[in-house]
Amino acid sequence: MVPIKDKKANTTKSELTSEIGPHSCPSNMEKVKQQQKGKNSAPAQFECVARNVIVMCNSQPIDDVCPEWIERCSQTGSYAPYDMNMPSRLPVERAITNYANDAPLTRIGLILAQLTGRGLLYNGLVPDVIYTSPALRSIQTAIEIRRASRSKAAIRVEPGLFENTNLYPQGAPTFLNAKERLALCAAIDNNYSSAISSKDLFASREQTPDYNRRVGTVLNRIVRKNEFLPVKKDLNYLIVGHPSTVDMAVGQLMRGPTPRMSTEADLAEAYKRVPNCAAVHFQMATNQWIIEEMLPVSFEGCTTALDYNFVMRPPPGAIIRLNFLEENPTKRSQNY
Template structure:
């Protein structure tokens, strides 16, 4: 019998685990079932990697083996332009001093656990089922086109109340969800007694009333108000605790001290800060679950909801509408909110008959920034593609129609951390360029991350747009360097890119030179780098800007630009997982700063396509 000759370049194979659930994969990795379920619930079932990372971080968590249930809330939260303005309002009002509204993100409570009312708790094994139940809750044909909000201001409370008809509809959603939960063996009651409202400020100093009033009155006019349902959970240890974010590193010097890392959150008992006599308090780390003493001046008060886990979001209103401010009718009795119904509601609202001033004029914009993620990359699609596609003499062979037809000449190993686009990735970019052209988008200056996939994407977009704007290579646009444990990749130089056929602006002097990139950086430093770069780009250019970078870039380049906060490291990772190839975001300059908007063209959506083996038909 003839022997089989050895294959020179065998097709790389992947062991598919698509048929396994995340829980089954964690069990195969050797994690006990109750710990695996706890980790998946704590990370919102985002991925096996996040859950395993959580387990490793919580190895010394004393509650790791406990059966303590997580506590849940169901919120209706604003999104879009209005949410961005609320974020700015939150930041500005915190400068005056902390008030009760700052404990949570802007929201309307539909179901919660607050003050032991309704006791919305569930076992870890139910978390994913609860999220799935929410995602099947909405009937699009029954959703109203908008939700009417009415501004209310008094000396001890400021907020937005929902018009009765729309309030009843929202409450009916809460009732329906409670029925779905009962089928899972979870008994909970919705918030149906208190009037639905979004709290803007309460428990504030009387000296801040006029300033807060003026800020609230500027929130509503000509603003796009979209809404979504969100299911959150929290560690039950957060009950009766305040949340502080870590600002500075602290390495324990005594055995009872807690290690601090920027980006972590600390649970501190209510009143602990005022009771401290030496500047030290005892707290619990959100990142590790361990407790110990820590220097209070290394932390800063944060919203309790910053330490919550998001399990599911469902859009319920997705239209551009105007929120019209108006004076509360003087004949109308102000709604009274019971202090036992929700920790995020005031103890009561006193009447206020003072007239309200007119809101600001409609916003206009003069400049736009379009920020896109690159297209589909070869290595994420084919795995270990380099040994499969390169002969021993260095020549490239296209092994699949979705592999690039040709690639630039360079050191083969440099492709390891700087891969090209797939054929589909190039097509995605061309589609976006053509869509921009149809939407009459005008681009005056274009920047790309030095990653080859970003340069290829921008080149194809500009070609589809019919633009001859040269590409400025900006190393400062590289994604979070923590994702490059082996160091900064070797990129092609501008001259090499020109030789490869790209329209590169070789006279451009980067804001951040490659050699000035930090060897290591945390999430906050990455966001600060991106924000400083954006400010420099805006100041040094005129007209509309197109940027092609990475999944994390859409948030990193815009979050602080529009007045938002720097997210913790875990949230950075979660955001990246929700940004697909060629996702695009628009930032517009208005009379009161930059604001986020959807792009003026539709997104690119497609499904996966596994490799076909024709031999299965033999």
């Protein structure tokens, strides 16, 4: 089972990189207290909570459409796209073999993330806080959504959001290091103190119950972690993970007497039922999460609409409220 850590961030000369800034960990809160003890130039800090939480799947990676791209490019010794959906160049300069099991997004994947981000902007859901899995496809998705939605949030890389590690029997992918992440996007918050380190993530063989506990612990840690801002406001959280992250978020946040746990069969099915950039919008209402509609991006043969019949299967004894279906009965499925 992966240990959850909760320690101080290694902050040195860190400055707030956005309105939200680095994670409100003990070191950052100590800085706030010191500012408040000084001259009256420092603004007051208000504790702000999550009002909307959007949990999203990564966009389309290269290996989804060109599964042998590493082998083909390795034959020539340098990256050369052989499909128009492949990016003209790789996002970070590193050995091409380091992209094995950590592929970047396709051109369509980038566009899909941008359209999704624009949708958040139009619907008043610009992210104030962004968390992402350490997978490159998730980081790139978060970056494009941030850019298209005109968000100013720092991006926090949380290894605890990574997909089930038993999908990687040969070991951990070579994730981007801190320097490579900053080269990819200056908005990456390398001062963030993660719940789980990348090293701990693959420290032991993870079984499905362990994965459920890990994701549940990390998701609840994120949504319950308040931010401290100069102004009082309700916050929009964006969490970019994987198909199983979206499915497990429903099971963990829309809980009855006990969370709805995902089985090994459920996890396999999630990759069929939760497409690229599919998302669930959780909204806090009367101290409980309800689910609001997320408009999909659709074109011929492709959609970001997830299968609500699958992800909304309730745990025993629970009633899941789908607010948008209550307001629009004609959209109700017979399985809800």
